[in-house]
Amino acid sequence: MILRxxxxxxTVPDPAAPVPDAAGAPPHVGEGPSDVLLQRLxxxxxxxxxxxxxxxxxxxxxxxxxxAGDSRTYHPxxxxxxxxxxxxxxxxxxxxxxxxxxxxxETWAVVDLSASLDFGTANCTKRxxxxxxxxxxxxxxxxxxxxxxxxxxxxxxVDRYPATAGRLAADRLLRGVVATPRAxxxxxxxxxxxxxxxxxxxxxxxxxxxxxxxxxSDAGGGPDWERPLRGLRARHExxxxxxxxxxxxxxPDVGLLxxxxxxxxxTLEVPTGDAAFRARFAEGAAAQRRAIAAALRRxxxxxxxxxxxxxxxxxxxxxxxxxxxxxxxxxxx
Numbered sequence: 371m372i373l374r375x376x377x378x379x380x381t382v383p384d385p386a387a388p389v390p391d392a393a394g395a396p397p398h399v400g401e402g403p404s405d406v407l408l409q410r411l412x413x414x415x416x417x418x419x420x421x422x423x424x425x426x427x428x429x430x431x432x433x434x435x436x437x438a439g440d441s442r443t444y445h446p447x448x449x450x451x452x453x454x455x456x457x458x459x460x461x462x463x464x465x466x467x468x469x470x471x472x473x474x475x476e477t478w479a480v481v482d483l484s485a486s487l488d489f490g491t492a493n494c495t496k497r498x499x500x501x502x503x504x505x506x507x508x509x510x511x512x513x514x515x516x517x518x519x520x521x522x523x524x525x526x527x528v529d530r531y532p533a534t535a536g537r538l539a540a541d542r543l544l545r546g547v548v549a550t551p552r553a554x555x556x557x558x559x560x561x562x563x564x565x566x567x568x569x570x571x572x573x574x575x576x577x578x579x580x581x582x583x584x585x586x587s588d589a590g591g592g593p594d595w596e597r598p599l600r601g602l603r604a605r606h607e608x609x610x611x612x613x614x615x616x617x618x619x620x621x622p623d624v625g626l627l628x629x630x631x632x633x634x635x636x637t638l639e640v641p642t643g644d645a646a647f648r649a650r651f652a653e654g655a656a657a658q659r660r661a662i663a664a665a666l667r668r669x670x671x672x673x674x675x676x677x678x679x680x681x682x683x684x685x686x687x688x689x690x691x692x693x694x695x696x697x698x699x700x701x702x703x
Contacts, residue, residue: 443464453465496678497552608671610672613676
């Protein structure tokens, strides 16, 4: 359970917390006009991603495509799943089937802006990071006729933006997401329903990016969002962007705190001065994150974790670079 804290006394700085790095933090949603915020975010994304991710356009799905092409001789390191067995049997020499890259990609983003995202104790809130992650996805996918659409859920409302091509359409989508009203306290998000809405009616094959903290309730055997996510894997490449705050992983020693769960409204007294309590909290939080990672692997989704206390763009760069090196595995590898 993720809690929003309210201290009964002055907050004591956590000596273990990373030093805030303004250059690595996204702009804060709600501070100033949305157009100015998005301009700052776009300039940051373009300057850093274009400078660090040079090369031909492979974006977030670096696989060579799904349309069958010619066969060629197998070379060590090639993906064995692309073996062309008929040609191999006929020539007695291992061959792999090359594929033709799909140049028009339809990307759907499912953005979770439930109350648990309105939390942050480091350089930004998780909501800021979710918007920044969507901006990076937009930058990496909108070009060459590619289309971007979105489903935004807060637990109180679901907003749908049709998949359209072009930078101007992507900017309008981002402005709409930034303007999404915050969910009232005590209302739980429904990521599972938002994912299910992408399955019916079926969308064109493409990429589905899910931006969330993935803190859905357990449906018995796994999180409630796992089943609809696995259903999407039958038609789409999947990428999960998990947003995390360091206080969700461990608690500082700041004495007795009054904390409130933003999605249930439950209030608790937390004795953070108790070392054994802090250890149990860290152990439970680590187990929760391992369970989320395992569920994403079972669903076949690529997993990118962004933290409010780290340079989020460098995490994006490392993720994309790893997928490019993996080559044929795509985002699900």
